[in-house]
Amino acid sequence: MMRFKRLDEWLLWLEQLHPVAVDLGLERVVQVAAQLPINTASSEVITVAGTNGKGSTLAALQALLSCPHKTLTRPSIGVYSSPHLKHFTERVQVNGQPVTEIILCQALDHVDKARLHCDLSLSYFEFTTLAALLIFSEQDLDYMLLEVGLGGRLDAVNIIDADISVITPIDLDHQAWLGNTRDAIAIEKAGILRFGQSSVIADLDPPDSLIQQIKALEVRAVWPVEYSDDGHGFVSADDGSLSWQGKGDGGPNVLGRLPIPQLAQPSWSAALQVASLLKALPSENICRQLLASVSLAGRLQRFSWANRVILLDVAHNPQSVQRLADYLKNESSLEKKNSKGWTAIFAALEDKNIPLMLEATASQIKKWYLPVLDNCSRSLPPNQIADYLTQLSANSPIKSNIDTEIGLSVKESLINAIHEGGEGDKIVVFGSFYTVGEALVVIES
Known part of the structure; x- marks a missing residue:
């Protein structure tokens, strides 16, 4: 019985099953997986690790590989990602659609029975990763796209050997588990590499430890970003368009007259390179259409509500928040004298470097709403975030009072920000997936 x-x-139940939320290591998950009919042999497996840009890379890659090409007229694709914004089913998709709750429940039950047979406990992520792999194994997929949850070396996704690995930009995050330097974190990310296999490295400034691991494992690395001196990656043209060059079968693949993509360029460059290695790169015209149209919820996602601009972004560490800050500054500079600054709705998890995140964005924010998250016990209390803002103001050469509103829900904060502002006001929601997910539910309802 289920x-x-x-x-x-x-x-x-899964949230309460395992004694700790994060329990890195592969021994338990490998033992349970051995009791399940997980089989990836018929699929090309692409595993993506990194600090920032994993979700965007998966979205771009899914769009590219879904297109018909010489060897596959109707490619089938499974995508496993985390975390989700609104519904858990977002994490497990087949051919662009979340799997049903019934299918997920059946897969979770199979994992549960295998776990009991081994007399082992699994973490939430380990349990659900095995369920996703089981679902994909039953679908006879052409491609499996797997996103690492935390790190790489000891992550449950790493029980599967990838045909091609991707490492996106690396920065400081999850230091309690991965280490306090980019070099230490890069070693954990490099755990998804396999001896002699292909890997696409999309970090503009790869840590030395990553380069050393690539050499030690004789990995066939491709660098589709400006780091390399082989001409790979995007190049801006005089007319404002882009061209892209990557490694192809027997020579370079070149695409011209490309639009500025909605998703980050390193993510697109990595995705194009993977498709090129798989001999699945669509036509130049289709690539243009995809770069212009493919987006991802919570990544610089814009809405217009009551003549206000609302921007949602899941930026939640210093590197990603700095990119968001640059975007906010650029938007304000385009408006020149008419810019009134941004209203921020910000909540973040307690293990994040919140002072650096606030420092990066403070100059662009005229008012801060610091809400309480509904379903997240790991968020930093709003009053502590307010204290950081006060310290930031006190240390600033330009002394000014920080305008904050504390302790509302995300929904209340969003509604208040709209009502208190004027026509043309701009609101940015950021800090965590939880924050953006709650805002997205409000906006879409």
Whole structure:
């Protein structure tokens, strides 16, 4: 008999099953996987690790590989990603659609029975990763796109050997588990590399430890970004368009007259390079259409509501927040004298470097809403964030009072920001997936 019939019951139980939320290591998950019919042999497996840009890389890659090409007229693709914004089913998709709750419940039940057979406990992520791999194994997919949850070397996704690995930009995040330097974190990310296999490295400034691991494992690395001196990556043209060059079968692949993509250029460059290595790169015209149209929820996602601009971005560490800050500054500079600054709705997890995130964006923000997140016990209390802002103001050469509103919900903060502002006001929501997810529910409802 199935332990639970509803997905929400399964997920609530999984949150309480394992003694710790994060338990890195592969021994337990490998033992349980051995009891399950997980088989990836018929699929090309692409595993993506990195600090920032994993989700955008998967979205771009999914769009590219979904297009018909010489060897596949209707490619089938499974995508496993985390975390989700609104619904857990977002994490497990087949051919662009989330799998049903029934299918997920059945897969979770199979994992549960295998776990009991081994007399082992699994973490939430390990449990759900095995369920996703089981679902994909039953679909006879052409491609499996797998996103690492945390690190790489000891992440549950790493029980599968990737045909091509991708490492996106690396920065300081999750230091309690991965280390306090980019070099230490890069070693964990490099755990997804396999001896002699192909890997696409999309970090503009790869740590030395990553380069050393690539050499030690004789990895066939491709650098589709400006780091390399082989001409790979995007180049801006005089007319404002882009061209892209990557490694192809027997020579370079070149695409010209490309639009500025909605998703980050390193993510697109990595995705184009993977498709090129798989001999699945669509035509130049289709690539143009995809670069112009493919977007991802919560990544510089814009809405217009009551003649206000609302921008949602899941930036949640210093590197990604700095990119967001640059975007906010650029938007304000385009408006010149008419710019009134941004209203921010900000909540973040307690293990993040919140002072650096606030420092990066403070000059662009005229008012801060610091809400309480509904379903996240790991968020930093709003009053502590307000204290950081006060310290930031006190240390600034330009002394000014920080305008904050504390302790509302994300929904209340968003509604208040709209009502208190004027026509043309701009609101940015950022700090965590939880913050953006709650705002997205409000906007879409």
